[in-house]
Amino acid sequence: MHTLESEARQLAGLLELAQARARIAGSRLAFSADSQGYAFWLRDDSGVWRAIENDDPLKGRIVDERLSIVSMTVGGIAVALGQRVAISGHDPVPLSIALHGPGNRAIVQSGVFDGRMDVRIVRGDK
Numbered sequence: 636m637h638t639l640e641s642e643a644r645q646l647a648g649l650l651e652l653a654q655a656r657a658r659i660a661g662s663r664l665a666f667s668a669d670s671q672g673y674a675f676w677l678r679d680d681s682g683v684w685r686a687i688e689n690d691d692p693l694k695g696r697i698v699d700e701r702l703s704i705v706s707m708t709v710g711g712i713a714v715a716l717g718q719r720v721a722i723s724g725h726d727p728v729p730l731s732i733a734l735h736g737p738g739n740r741a742i743v744q745s746g747v748f749d750g751r752m753d754v755r756i757v758r759g760d761k
Contacts, residue, residue: 638699639736640756645696646673646732647743647752650722653693658724664693665719668704668732672697676719684719698734705740706733 653675656662663678674695676684687693698704707714710728714720720730730752731744742755 639702639734639739639741640754642698642702642736643734643741643743643754643756646734647754649675649693649696650730650743650745650752653722654724656693656724657722664722666722666730667717667719668707669716670703670705673704675722699736702734702736704732705735707731 650666653664653666657664665676665678665684667674667676672695675687675693677687678684686695688695704716707716707720708729708731709720729745731742734741734743738759740757742757743752744755745752
């Protein structure tokens with residue numbers, strides 16, 4: 636479970652960083668995930684979305700091979716994995732991401748926006 640919890644907490648921290656960057660710097664950011672990893676996106680002045688790379692803390696990440704991202708909801712509505720979701724520091728929408736690991740799952744979620752993401756570990760596959 637340590638890997639699942641670590642991965643979920645890292646994702647939560649990166650989502651908090653992206654929200655802060657959007658709020659403070661006015662960056663136009665988005666997040667996407669598939670079963671094996673996730674990426675943050677920056678929209679440039681010409682309107683093109685580009686994956687954040689290089690040494691930026693928000694560069695894409697592949698999750699541990701024992702884990703998978705299984706679902707994502709925005710405002711309580713399921714979003715297909717692979718779809719980009721806008722990140723706003725000023726007009727937030729509740730976000731929830733579920734990760735599964737051996738015998739457990741983790742939920743990374745925001746509630747009322749305060750710049751924090753919560754992590755909840757659920758024992759078993761419920």
